[in-house]
């Protein structure tokens with residue numbers, strides 16, 4: 440499969456739904472590489488799903504670099520988008536450029552950062568330096584303290600459209616809409632020329648993104664809008680129970696497991 444670029448994502452707007460999932464490690468990326476998925480988001484949600492942090496505020500550049508390198512090592516044909524972690528881009532354009540550059544050198548093909556109008560100078564600087572950027576508005580989890588929790592956003596649709604348009608002017612190739620009212624997501628999708636990729640914002644978007652641990656039944660808390668496609672969590676638990684049982688009762692290892700050596 441040919442390597443996808445941000446242009447392939449943009450071209451799908453209004454024609455074909457865009458599919459995005461998170462991944463944080465090599466085996467998941469290797470498996471995703473065999474599918475028709477459009478893009479892999481190395482999300483800072485890996486902080487909770489893989490590292491056990493309480494929120495994305497604890498995720499460091501070093502954490503993100505480890506995730507990005509592991510995902511990139513599988514050489515997936517999908518566009519690999521890396522989240523810029525909390526305070527890795529807000530402080531100054533220089534800091535944002537330096538940190539986005541680190542993620543690109545680690546193997547990311549684009550970066551994502553949270554925020555609307557207030558982020559346009561940062562987005563422009565990254566785009567000018569040749570780094571494709573994805574925006575993220577609506578519920579921005581890195582700001583949950585200021586927001587006062589993880590709430591549905593976008594009641595003021597004009598503000599949301601303003602943010603999306605400002606990001607588009609600054610050069611983003613797509614915008615994530617997280618946890619916004621369905622009607623607002625639909626209006627933003629109609630108002631901008633780049634794709635909207637939604638999570639928890641219903642159907643009227645150009646694409647969807649979900650967290651891989653949620654769809655595999657591996658996360659501790661699954662958002663109400665997600666769906667368990669296969670319960671790998673249950674499979675792991677029962678495999679571990681079977682292994683413990685067989686070792687204790689002496690049925691593993693058996694001759695069967697050593698067949699090739701016995702020949």
Ligand code: KIV
Pocket residue numbers: 461481482483484485522615617638648650
């Ligand atoms: O980190 C993440 O998983 C995300 C998605 C929720 C969009 O940013």
